[in-house]
Amino acid sequence: MASVSVPADRARGIRRPTALTGFWSWFTTIDHKKIGLLYGAAAFAFFIIGGLEALLIRSQLAGPNQTILNAAQYNEIFTMHGLTMIFLFVMPMSAAFFNYLIPLMIGARDVAFPRINAFSFWLFLFGGLFLYSSWFLGGAPNGGWFGYAPNSTTDPTSGMTFYALGLLLTGIASTAGAVNLGVTIINMRAPGMSFFRLPPFVWMGLVTQLLLVFSLPIITVGLFELLFDRRWGTHFFDPTQGGDPILWQHLFWLFGHPEVYILILPAFGIFSEVLPVFSRKPLFGYQFVVFSGVAIGFIGFGVWAHHMFAAGLGPVANTAFGISTAIIAIPTGVKIFNWMATMYRGDLRFTAAMMFSVGGVAMFVIGGLSGVTHAVVPADYQQTDTYYIVAHFHYVIFGGAVFGLFSGMYYWWPKIFGRLLSEGLGKLHFWVMIIGFNLAFGPMHILGLQGMIRREYTYPESLGLTFWNQISTLGAFLIALSVLVFIVNAVRTQVRHRALASNDPWDARTLEWLTTSPPPVHNFDEIPVVHSLDELWHRKYAEDKGGRLVPVQAGAAEERSHGPAHAIHLPSPSYWPFVAALGLPTMAYGVIYSWWVVGLGVVITLVGFYGWALEPSVAE
Amino acid sequence: MADAALQGRDEHETTTGLPHTKLAMWLFLSSECLLFGALITTYVLYRGASTKGPFPADIFDIGYTSVSSFVLLASSLTMVLSLGAAQKRDFMRMRLWLVTTALLGMTFVGGQVYEFTAFYREGLAITTNLFGTTFFVLTGFHGVHVTVGILMLLSLTGMSFADRLPEDPAFPVEMVGLYWHFVDIVWIIIFTVVYLIPTGPVGK
Numbered sequence: 115m116a117s118v119s120v121p122a123d124r125a126r127g128i129r130r131p132t133a134l135t136g137f138w139s140w141f142t143t144i145d146h147k148k149i150g151l152l153y154g155a156a157a158f159a160f161f162i163i164g165g166l167e168a169l170l171i172r173s174q175l176a177g178p179n180q181t182i183l184n185a186a187q188y189n190e191i192f193t194m195h196g197l198t199m200i201f202l203f204v205m206p207m208s209a210a211f212f213n214y215l216i217p218l219m220i221g222a223r224d225v226a227f228p229r230i231n232a233f234s235f236w237l238f239l240f241g242g243l244f245l246y247s248s249w250f251l252g253g254a255p256n257g258g259w260f261g262y263a264p265n266s267t268t269d270p271t272s273g274m275t276f277y278a279l280g281l282l283l284t285g286i287a288s289t290a291g292a293v294n295l296g297v298t299i300i301n302m303r304a305p306g307m308s309f310f311r312l313p314p315f316v317w318m319g320l321v322t323q324l325l326l327v328f329s330l331p332i333i334t335v336g337l338f339e340l341l342f343d344r345r346w347g348t349h350f351f352d353p354t355q356g357g358d359p360i361l362w363q364h365l366f367w368l369f370g371h372p373e374v375y376i377l378i379l380p381a382f383g384i385f386s387e388v389l390p391v392f393s394r395k396p397l398f399g400y401q402f403v404v405f406s407g408v409a410i411g412f413i414g415f416g417v418w419a420h421h422m423f424a425a426g427l428g429p430v431a432n433t434a435f436g437i438s439t440a441i442i443a444i445p446t447g448v449k450i451f452n453w454m455a456t457m458y459r460g461d462l463r464f465t466a467a468m469m470f471s472v473g474g475v476a477m478f479v480i481g482g483l484s485g486v487t488h489a490v491v492p493a494d495y496q497q498t499d500t501y502y503i504v505a506h507f508h509y510v511i512f513g514g515a516v517f518g519l520f521s522g523m524y525y526w527w528p529k530i531f532g533r534l535l536s537e538g539l540g541k542l543h544f545w546v547m548i549i550g551f552n553l554a555f556g557p558m559h560i561l562g563l564q565g566m567i568r569r570e571y572t573y574p575e576s577l578g579l580t581f582w583n584q585i586s587t588l589g590a591f592l593i594a595l596s597v598l599v600f601i602v603n604a605v606r607t608q609v610r611h612r613a614l615a616s617n618d619p620w621d622a623r624t625l626e627w628l629t630t631s632p633p634p635v636h637n638f639d640e641i642p643v644v645h646s647l648d649e650l651w652h653r654k655y656a657e658d659k660g661g662r663l664v665p666v667q668a669g670a671a672e673e674r675s676h677g678p679a680h681a682i683h684l685p686s687p688s689y690w691p692f693v694a695a696l697g698l699p700t701m702a703y704g705v706i707y708s709w710w711v712v713g714l715g716v717v718i719t720l721v722g723f724y725g726w727a728l729e730p731s732v733a734e
Numbered sequence: 735m736a737d738a739a740l741q742g743r744d745e746h747e748t749t750t751g752l753p754h755t756k757l758a759m760w761l762f763l764s765s766e767c768l769l770f771g772a773l774i775t776t777y778v779l780y781r782g783a784s785t786k787g788p789f790p791a792d793i794f795d796i797g798y799t800s801v802s803s804f805v806l807l808a809s810s811l812t813m814v815l816s817l818g819a820a821q822k823r824d825f826m827r828m829r830l831w832l833v834t835t836a837l838l839g840m841t842f843v844g845g846q847v848y849e850f851t852a853f854y855r856e857g858l859a860i861t862t863n864l865f866g867t868t869f870f871v872l873t874g875f876h877g878v879h880v881t882v883g884i885l886m887l888l889s890l891t892g893m894s895f896a897d898r899l900p901e902d903p904a905f906p907v908e909m910v911g912l913y914w915h916f917v918d919i920v921w922i923i924i925f926t927v928v929y930l931i932p933t934g935p936v937g938k
Contacts, residue, residue, distance in 0.1 A: 356780065
């Protein structure tokens with residue numbers, strides 16, 4: 115711990131870096147906006163990788179008895195596809211939006227713990243790279259994202275050890291991030307921003323962070339037990355010694371079901387921001403949307419065993435969880451009706467962002483309805499482990515969450531980058547994606563009911579599954595094409611210097627549109643004082659006696675600047691979050707290879723945290 | 735914890751009036767509740783499920799573990815005394831009680847290491863049976879938590895000698911104290927569930 119020593123002149127710790135721009139500044143930044151961009155870029159890269167894995171899966175299944183992948187490779191590919199899309203794309207992409215937008219939407223200058231924020235990002239990235247390094251170190255995880263024991267404990271390759279350790283790393287990152295963002299929302303709201311003036315996206319952010327805080331420790335215990343069983347020969351899930359593999363299922367799904375809401379609630383938040391703006395109406399039943407989100411969070415902890423109906427828990431447990439599963443559809447339905455009522459008789463503008471939100475809600479409804487069929491236990495027995503389930507969760511996670519995230523990208527792109535994405539290409543992206551999506555996953559309902567089993571790497575021609583599988587593969591490639599359109603759109607916008615965005619290009623309702631596009635480092639020259647829900651809207655418009663909207667006099671919406679921003683002190687960048695985050699994957703490699711490497715990881719982490727604790731709060 | 739110094743400056747400006755670090759600590763501890771909850775649940779589910787010995791009754795020395803549990807509980811008292819001294823800005827006593835707390839914690843962890851070794855000599859390893867698996871992992875997780883607490887106590891003491899505590903020195907002491915008391919309370923539950931409640935007939 116050399117870094118602890120204090121030089122004789124009592125200079126406090128190692129000097130903090132000062133550069134706010136340039137390549138290396140990305141490694142030391144603790145600005146929530148830059149960290150949000152890092153999250154977004156990393157998550158999008160993993161999205162591409164996970165998408166390529168999906169294309170491999172669909173190519174393999176495009177016809178009977180294909181040999182593009184063998185069974186072992188297929189197991190690795192579908193496992194990594196699931197892990198990547200859930201833990202390395204949807205979760206961090208949601209974290210990207212939360213990181214970038216929550217401080218702006220609540221009128222704060224940064225998150226509560228900027229350095230912990232950087233630590234979370236680096237640890238997430240290292241965790242993802244750790245998982246992917248398994249391809250080169252003896253084989254990737256191959257037991258499904260759910261990793262059921264005893265298949266996961268007895269697999270001879272080291273894949274599932276990488277699974278346990280990799281998810282532990284990203285889990286620690288998510289927990290730290292969740293505590294940070296939770297504190298930020300509770301404790302850093304601008305003056306006047308009471309809980310019921312919070313934008314719905316921030317509310318869904320808060321519920322998501324609390325779900326993470328309370329569900330991740332449960333999977334952490336499960337993963338440690340899996341790791342101990344695999345690495346040190348313990349007997350947690352070993353039936354020959356009295357252990358019970360069903361315990362893994364409970365621990366996994368006690369996390370796994372709240373996780374579903376962790377994935378979808380950010381998108382619900384985005385729908386609740388985008389739909390009102392492009393309907394020029396306030397969100398219908400704001401309190402209902404908020405409380406139904408909170409209710410989903412609570413009830414989400416009471417439905418996990420519906421993933422285990424076929425495990426033989428007995429009729430009482432199955433009935434109870436069937437009922438709770440049917441109940442959770444109610445708050446979800448409340449939200450959908452609220453969104454529809456928001457659009458009803460609104461002044462609708464079908465921008466790309468709006469189309470992705472409307473399309474997302476529609477696709478989510480399809481996934482939600484097939485979800486309700488799972489609550490019927492006898493029907494679920496037939497659906498378990500078939501492609502019907504695959505269809506269901508893709509409609510929810512892709513149709514709901516991913517459409518929501520793309521909606522958010524079109525909506526907030528001008529705020530974040532200062533340039534408007536092309537609407538034409540955006541709409542092309544939407545139509546190709548939604549057609550491809552329905553071609554890819556719609557037929558899976560039929561395939562599942564015809565009895566096509568999940569996770570089988572091929573099928574014989576005699577089963578008559580070929581036609582719908584071909585359609586599904588065609589759809590998958592259309593989705594890939596649509597993502598390509600998005601990338602072209604994004605690159606064109608940034609490289610060809612398309613139209614500059616004004617501060618408020620959509621005539622929006624929330625505080626992030628008050629500041630410049632892109633926002634300055636300190637977000638707001640002066641912290642706004644909040645008087646109502648939809649604060650920005652009420653600064654721009656008032657109602658006349660007839661109830662019609664009339665603009666408030668020009669310039670009133672602009673935040674009055676009382677002088678330059680030089681009086682605002684923001685914490686300086688820091689090396690230490692990167693260092694501290696580097697120690698943990700080192701420990702994880704050590705667990706697989708050598709105790710000496712574990713020791714090295716512990717030393718790196720301690721150096722990181724002591725350097726962190728002892729560095730001065732600003733560069734001197 | 736580490737950001738306490740950084741945040742100390744503008745803590746009065748928070749929305750709830752609570753410092754960020756305190757709110758974060760409570761959120762973190764609530765997360766820890768579920769961590770230990772899941773571990774203890776695993777232990778309870780597998781009580782009496784071992785297919786072969788040694789069993790808890792063969793091996794536990796309740797007297798010995800009661801003494802080391804008392805030592806850990808006593809450390810909560812010294813932690814409070816340390817906070818009291820810090821609030822009065824009596825730094826000598828604050829350091830004295832911080833170090834005492836750490837020493838009591840080390841005694842507990844040392845006792846645990848001795849206990850583990852003794853059990854191992856009597857034929858209970860982590861791989862021996864389900865009891866060994868659940869016992870060592872549950873109490874080991876707790877032991878690691880105590881060790882992290884000791885590190886924080888000693889770091890705090892070191893920082894106070896180097897004059898690196900924030901303007902309100904009682905604040906970091908209070909935060910480490912929250913963690914320390916939490917770890918103590920968890921031990922009360924573990925001690926009760928694992929040692930004091932007798933395991934039913936084997937193989938039930």
